[in-house]
Amino acid sequence: MPFADGYDWQDYRENDHAGIVTRESSSYDFPHIQHTKIADGYFSNSIMNCSIAPIPLSPRPAVAEGRSDITIPNQVAFEGFRLASAFQPIVSLSLQRIVGHEALLRACDVAGQATSPVSLFSGLAPEKQMVLDCISHQLHLDNFKQYATGDRWIFLNMTPEVFLQTRHAKTGNTFSDTLSTRGINPNNVVIELLERDVRDSAEFEGAVAYFRELGCLIALDDFGAGSSNFDRVCSLRPKIVKLDRSLIADVTRKSRVRRILPQLISLLHEAGAMVLVEGIESKEEAYIALEANADLAQGYLFGHPEPFCTEHEEVQDSLQLIWQVFDQHGAVNTVRQHQIMAPYINAIRNASVLLAADRPIAEACAAFLALSETSICYLLDAGGRQIGVNLRGNGIAAFPDPRLEPLRDTHRARWSRCPYFRRAIEHFGKVQITRPYLSISSGSLCVTVSVGFLAGDEQRVICGDITWTEKMAPAQQGDFCGATSP
Structure with a gap:
């Protein structure tokens, strides 16, 4: 049998x-x-x-x-x-x-x-x-x-x-x-x-x-x-x-x-x-x-x-096909992510230029705060300490999640261990983007854009949290119908 x-x-x-x-x-x-x-x-x-x-x-x-x-x-x-x-x-x-x-x-x-x-x-x-x-x-x-x-x-x-x-x-x-x-x-x-x-x-x-x-x-x-x-x-x-x-x-x-x-x-x-x-x-x-x-x-x-x-010869064929889709999909996602994030990247970069010119933070960040998914923006000193309070995006409630009220006051908070600060200092003058994470300021998933600049002779980092939505996630890979075996 x-x-x-x-x-x-x-x-x-x-x-x-x-x-x-x-x-x-x-x-x-x-x-x-x-x-x-x-x-x-x-x-x-x-x-x-x-x-x-x-x-x-x-x-x-x-x-x-x-x-x-x-x-x-x-x-x-x-x-x-x-x-x-x-x-x-x-x-x-x-x-x-x-x-x-x-x-x-x-x-x-x-x-x-x-x-x-x-x-x-x-x-x-x-x-x-x-x-x-x-x-x-x-x-x-x-x-x-x-x-x-x-x-x-x-x-x-x-x-x-x-x-x-x-x-x-x-x-x-x-x-x-x-x-x-x-x-x-x-x-x-x-x-x-x-x-x-x-x-x-x-x-x-x-x-x-x-x-x-x-x-x-x-x-x-x-x-x-x-x-x-x-x-x-x-x-x-x-x-x-x-x-x-x-x-x-x-x-x-x-x-x-x-x-x-x-x-x-x-x-x-x-x-x-x-x-x-x-x-x-x-x-x-x-x-x-x-x-x-x-x-x-x-x-x-x-x-x-x-x-x-x-x-199995099919094993190598399958893996080559998967790599082919990975390469194609990566290129498509790179373009898509750039299109989605470009307005936020440009706005936070312009904010750093205005802040370097000694403009008030509310004025410098106005364009960034006006974008649809902006949650907050905030300024850090060379040690990662917050200068002033969070500025909230247009249409964002004063504090979206009342359960996080004990975390509301962020004045003089230390953010020096956070990736958005470290990378902005390491790659000074270039805008950095984090992976999605939970924001204690909003209680929701966000990504942070950040960029280092000089205010006089002192280093500063301007940061902006963007509410993470599914439309920002990488597109799914589909059914492999668009790829052909090598």
């Missing part, structure tokens, strides 16, 4: 020993679990009282990348289930190619019915769950070694129990031995941990240090789901953070989340991690990941999980 992802189990014979793979294997020899050994072609474990047998290689060739010399990947039997590997490609958005594969477990009962890994693990006692996790790693590594091409990562999901116990394995049965017997460089192995499984303990830190010293990379999975926080990123110091697929789904529906995503990715970059966006199923979602400066991407757009680590 065909299995999900293209497997066919009809050739399986539980008592057929012909063709059984008998290469060395291990289960990382935990202190409280007798390690799995090969005996007459079968794995055996006396404590678990289970039979774990490599399934004979099918004599029928399977086609991968047009090659007829590739056999069906290795499979193993465990607790009445047949286990197999499935590999989903992971792409670099900048390199525009596949750089790794996540190894996923596929299970099928003797009747050929697929069983989810979650159901399989949840139906086992804790010690058998650990055995299953180790067996799956060995299976994935065997198949990855046989079918992977080039210098790529293999992403291995690991339960927290196995992650903590692995470093205590006896010599000869360590994870390092498991890799070396297969000729796999630890630098090509990425250990995936669910964010919710990260623990603040010396034991967990020791396990992290073990894999890191071995040469493996650590990835934090499902970041952004549930009770995510940066404490786990700081304590684990992963090289890769995988954003939960719910984030990309929210971004496509909510413009506010789309504005926040680049900042989230920027924070993770500053924490020393590459960012992988999961769940990419469309070119639009891939575009959003590219726009937000994500490093890596994974999802059905780039390939479904398959038995082979295959190379």
